[in-house]
Amino acid sequence: MVRRIGADEVVNLGDGADSLARAAADVDVVLDYLWGEPTEQAMRTLLTARADRAKPLTWTQIGSVAGAEITLPSFLLRAGALNILGSGQGSVTTAGIVAELPALADEIAKGTLAIDPLPFPLEQVEKAWQAPAAPGQRVVLTGPAGH
Template identity: 55%
Template sequence: MKMHAAVVTSFDEAPHYLPFEVPEVGEGQVLLDVLAVGLHPRVRTGATGQHYTSSGTLPMIPGVDGVGRRPDGTAVYFVTDDDVIGTMAEKAVVDARRMIALPAGADVAKVAAAMNPAMSSWVALRRRVPIQPGQSVLILGATGNAGTMAAQVAKRLGAGRVVAAGRNTERLVAVPADAHVALGDGPDALAAAAAEVDIVLDYLWGKPAEAAIVALLTARSDRSRQLDWIQIGSMAGPTIELPSVALRSANFRLQGNGQGAVSPRAYLAELPALIDEIDAGSIAVTPRTVPLADVERVWNEPDVPGERLVLTPAGTGSISESAL
């Protein structure tokens, strides 16, 4: 049986809208009708074969999550761990343990748009370094959609102060934070605003993180007070040069948040509460829905602040669970 899907035939090209064999359903799996899939930066990276989970196998269907409909009509949010047969297709075969039923009336496009970018900070502040009420958070790379959502998530989880730092000054002022720092102003400006934070959510890595770590630790009034640095993304580069003295002269803990750093079971345990927050509007994002058939045309369109492209295999646009 055939379905239509976004199919990557070369890591140097955008996916093409092509017929593809419907995957076989194994034990404990469910065949879903896919309703909406977010076009996340993580998905683009996977489609180039450059993500650390990539097996390099072609052809492949990109997509790591989505909203679908079970055979009984229930709308669910689901994730997949298959880097070859992803979610940007009319149908997806999913482990029954990797799906969560949506609340009645949930906007499936909004859930598809928000879950992946919001999940990084939500899991980081709930599982990697559980935030304590009143603690302060620096978001390094706050002008991307995930970083902007991280400001909302941090506040929702009890942060007393949120500092947003980013390279795009126009986007930066729109981030819902207590203080804003343009990274172009240099590490001293960042240290002046954020030297006393408790937690850093780092979506950049590379040179910005390299400079920020040294600047913050040097300016900290009490270097023995713990600073937790959670590495999430690498938009500014895959590596840094870290002086050993940074680890010896301060109470500095560096760890990552991603696939492998947190177990699938722990991730899944966090999904229902995050879905409720998104459904209630506590974590805002605007989905821009386009038919899956247009995937090649929209694939390389730049992200718009506060907006996420969502592909709809049926071309139905924004729909709610209650309409299913």
């Protein structure tokens, strides 16, 4: 699936550090949906395999599918120019989010972004909460029926 949307490389983290280092040692940004042990291993691998350790690596923590916490050895903070930040409502101001909405709506209208909503009227919130969504699909609550 990720190749279909433009990924240059796909790495199975179970294949070991060497395959990750070959494919991604010199990336600029990591979008991390896993956290936990896979992040601990990937951080160590990428930071120690970079050709230029002074080149910034921005690690964006988005989700925690593999665990809510990591152990971050202090040497990794000294091993390279690592910048860790979160992605969520608390990491961006409401004004910042609102300012981006018109551009986001334009991209959706142009078809640049694939959107696959599963809409439910607000009064069906209980049903929506339990609805099985297909991969890539997101439940969206809409206004009251008829609005």
